[in-house]
Amino acid sequence: MRKTEAVEYFGSPTKLAKAAGVSLPAVSRWGDIIPERRAARLSEITNGALKYDMTLYDVEKQPPEIA
Template identity: 45%
Template structure:
């Protein structure tokens, strides 16, 4: 999940932050790839419209 697609979905950095219950500064500090925990939270909040990415590990799918 990319930061730009999340902000596009919610409309603004401020609206994204409000939906997640965090500060707009926290959203602004994200790298382009959303932190895994936040990505799953966003997937739930958007009803699956935005999907958290599954990543491969040496032991299988994380």
């Protein structure tokens, strides 16, 4: 789940933080992809309006990083 989608859904990073059960600074530290546990929680509490996509978190299928 991408952070931009979740912020758009909830209306602000502050509201996203509250829904995810974390602090605003924690949300600020997230990269483009929301941490997996939080993404699963957000998908559940939004009844699937926000989609938890396992493939974003499947490390084995991610292309190797270029040094």
